[in-house]
Structures are given as structure tokens and as C-alpha cells.
């Protein structure tokens with residue numbers, strides 16, 4: 560959550576002697592700083608209790624030059640904090656590596672829920688509602704075509720404070736050359752930033768395919784390639800209870816759980832999610848985002864971790 564620098568002056572601390580020119584300066588500074596933010600309740604907008612894409616009027620009547628400087632400092636600090644909160648990467652020792660789980664010290668019971676193939680109508684918001692009610696932060700692996708179609712759903716994911724990862728533009732499985740791989744990852748990376756100001760260097764190949772050129776490109780570009788250690792196996796159309804069992808029975812400390820919020824009808828996943836969260840909590844697990852899990856990882860995680868060598872595990876009703 561963005562913390563606003565407490566030195567940001569309140570209206571009570573402003574003197575009454577400064578000129579209206581200075582007032583205007585303060586207003587324009589804040590307005591300009593927020594102008595470039597996405598048109599939704601951004602974390603910074605939230606912090607200010609304001610909507611973006613409007614010129615914000617500071618709660619003040621007058622401000623001295625020194626106070627304006629202080630405001631500028633507070634804004635710069637808040638913008639830096641905002642950028643940090645919207646950047647999802649990994650410690651250096653995970654960069655360029657492929658992992659399916661993370662070794663955490665003392666086998667701490669932390670686990671990352673991940674949702675692929677969104678943003679998607681109805682089901683992404685269904686997942687978000689369950690996560691919000693249960694105070695869980697997760698990680699969403701977006702597909703470029705879907706993000707392009709449903710940017711407003713994507714913004715809700717960001718507004719709820721979840722982490723974002725790259726799942727390619729087209730969600731194809733076939734072999735690609737370097738140029739195509741660069742386009743698949745790069746064009747989505749650009750769109751994610753354009754629409755949400757998020758920067759992400761976390762990647763998962765569509766279908767979990769490891770040998771079609773995407774993963775080798777991602778590793779060369781120092782993405783961290785994140786597979787999974789628990790698979791809800793929605794592809795086999797389990798019942799709600801089946802899906803719960805698939806996740807809960809394979810959970811492990813430092814684990815990564817693969818589920819889907821997009822690409823088809825995910826109503827079973829939405830229905831199973833409250834029980835999955837409840838049951839994992841009952842077993843002592845805490846939920847973290849993927850980047851948080853990577854932060855908690857021990858340096859030798861990759862050497863002991865075996866990437867899941869399966870193909871097309873998440874190919875289900877890919878309706879697009």
C-alpha cells in the first residue's frame with residue numbers, strides 16, 4: 560500500500576500570507592504528477608482519496624514556497640513508492656531461471672495462488688471477490704489478447720493489489736523463433752505498462768511448454784520463468800470438490816498453485832476457491848504473491864527445484 564509521506568502539509572499548517580500564484584503551483588504540481596496514471600482508482604489516487612485523470616485541488620488555501628517544495632518532495636516520494644509497488648520482478652538469483660516452487664527457510668508454510676489466461680469477463684471478478692473477502696493476494700498471468708479486450712477488468716485486479724505476470728500475447732504453443740518470442744513477451748509487457756503502469760519480469764509459458772523457444776528467450780532476457788507445483792487440473796473438468804482436492808492435496812511450503820480465471824468458463828474454480836483458501840489456512844498456510852514468494856526464497860531454490868516437464872497442462876476451453 561502506498562504510504563504518503565507524513566510530511567505532506569495539511570491545510571491547517573499552511574499560512575495565509577502566500578500568493579495565489581503559489582497556490583496554483585501546488586495544484587498544478589499535484590495534478591501533473593497524477594495525470595499520467597491509469598484512469599481508475601490507482602493506489603496513489605486511493606492514497607489521496609481521489610480519482611485520477613482530474614486536476615486535483617490540494618486541501619489548502621495558501622502555501623509558501625517552502626511548503627510547495629515539501630509537497631513536491633512528498634509527491635516524488637509517493638510516485639517512487641507507487642512505481643515500486645507496481646513493479647514485479649525477482650531477486651537476481653532467480654533471474655533467467657525456471658522454477659516450479661521456492662525453497663523457503665524452515666519450510667515455512669507460504670504458498671502462492673496463481674491465475675492464468677485472464678483478464679476475463681465474470682470469472683476474473685468472481686475470483687477477485689473471493690480473494691477480497693478472504694484477504695488474500697494472488698498473482699495473475701495475463702494474456703495480451705485478453706488484456707486488450709478487457710482492460711477495465713485488468714484494472715480491478717491492480718486496484719485490489721494483486722501481482723501481475725506475463726503469459727504471452729497470443730497464448731500459442733507452437734515453436735517460435737527469437738523474433739516471435741520477443742514480440743510475444745515484449746508486446747504484452749508494453750501493453751501491461753500502458754494500461755496499468757505495471758512492470759513485470761515474471762513469465763509463465765502457455766501450456767507449460769518448455770521447449771518451443773519462449774522459455775529460452777525469457778531466460779535469456781532474465782525473466783524468472785515460474786511453473787507450478789500444484790495443478791488444479793481444470794483441464795480435466797473436475798467437480799468443485801475434485802478441484803479442491805487437486806490443490807489442497809498437493810500443497811507444499813513455498814509452492815505455486817496453478818489455476819485459471821480466464822480462457823473459458825471458470826465458474827468451478829470460482830466456486831472451489833473459498834474452500835481451497837479455508838482448507839489451506841486450516842493446514843497452516845499463508846498466502847503470498849509470487850514476487851513475495853521469490854523474495855522469501857533461498858538462494859539454492861533453483862538447484863533443488865525441478866521444472867514441471869509437462870505440455871499443455873492448462874489448455875482448456877481456450878475460446879480465443
Ligand SMILES: [Zn+2]
Pocket residue numbers: 675676726730764765766873
Ligand atoms: Zn494459459
